[in-house]
Amino acid sequence: DTGVSQDPRHKITKRGQNVTFRCDPISEHNRLYWYRQTLGQGPEFLTYFQNEAQLEKSRLLSDRFSAERPKGSFSTLEIQRTEQGDSAMYLCASSSSGTSTDTQYFGPGTRLTVL
Amino acid sequence: SQQGEEDPQALSIQEGENATMNCSYKTSINNLQWYRQNSGRGLVHLILIRSNEREKHSGRLRVTLDTSKKSSSLLITASRAADTASYFCATAPSGGYQKVTFGTGTKLQVIP
Numbered sequence A: 001d002t003g004v005s006q007d008p009r010h011k012i013t014k015r016g017q018n019v020t021f022r023c024d025p026i027s028e029h030n031r032l033y034w035y036r037q038t039l040g041q042g043p044e045f046l047t048y049f050q051n052e053a054q055l056e057k058s059r060l061l062s063d064r065f066s067a068e069r070p071k072g073s074f075s076t077l078e079i080q081r082t083e084q085g086d087s088a089m090y091l092c093a094s095s096s097s098g099t100s101t102d103t104q105y106f107g108p109g110t111r112l113t114v115l
Numbered sequence B: 001s002q003q004g005e006e007d008p009q010a011l012s013i014q015e016g017e018n019a020t021m022n023c024s025y026k027t028s029i030n031n032l033q034w035y036r037q038n039s040g041r042g043l044v045h046l047i048l049i050r051s052n053e054r055e056k057h058s059g060r061l062r063v064t065l066d067t068s069k070k071s072s073s074l075l076i077t078a079s080r081a082a083d084t085a086s087y088f089c090a091t092a093p094s095g096g097y098q099k100v101t102f103g104t105g106t107k108l109q110v111i112p
Helices: none
Strands: A004-008 A010-013 A019-024 A031-037 A044-050 A052-058 A065-068 A075-079 A088-095 A109-113 B005-007 B010-014 B019-024 B028-039 B043-050 B055-060 B062-064 B071-076 B084-092 B106-110
Touching: A010 A019, A019 A109, A044 A065, A044 B106, A052 A065, A052 B084, A075 A088, A075 B005, A088 B084, A109 B028, B005 B084, B019 B106, B028 B071, B043 B055, B043 B062, B043 B071, B071 B084
Parallel strands: A010 A109, B010 B106
Antiparallel strands: A004 A019, A019 A075, A031 A044, A031 A088, A044 A052, A065 A075, A088 A109, B005 B019, B019 B071, B028 B043, B028 B084, B055 B062, B062 B071, B084 B106
16 A cells, blocks of 8 residues: 555654654655644644645744655655644645646644643 | 534434534635544545535435535435544635645544
């Protein structure tokens, strides 16, 4: 199965530490998305890449957050100086602009707990 | 911010019964999608309906879309315990790329 994969699946960190998450999209997909989901809520859009270009960032993405997709394949999401409010599930999705529906396929997520 | 609101927030039914979930949204859309999420897991795409479609079926799923009322419904027939999950609607806006906005979800429990 070559679905979207995310690493790590769980991360526990202390407030003030930096964390980095990785997402590997479906290989032929050129679009990649990051979302954040808190308990009882739907996913909230964070940022979007088409190939290596970051085309949109949500206002939710403060200056402590940075995302990259250097070669248009995998992506990383880094959170600097983590805060307890950053505790959430971070979801990655990918899609292909070559399809008529551009359906997004999600990875299993990385659950972040900030102590 | 969430684009859509699902109704009800939670639903509990017996196995074999039908489950209906509703989604309302605010802006013009290109398409509307429904996703399922099992507890603590990623989202699984279920079905997509385009803005020019009114009804769509996939297996035990039936989706309707009323663009004049900005609402959609998801019907799961003959529910099974394995259908227990949260269900989210997600809308893609008219024009531009497909930035999808999710609703708040309906938590469905199917009791064996």
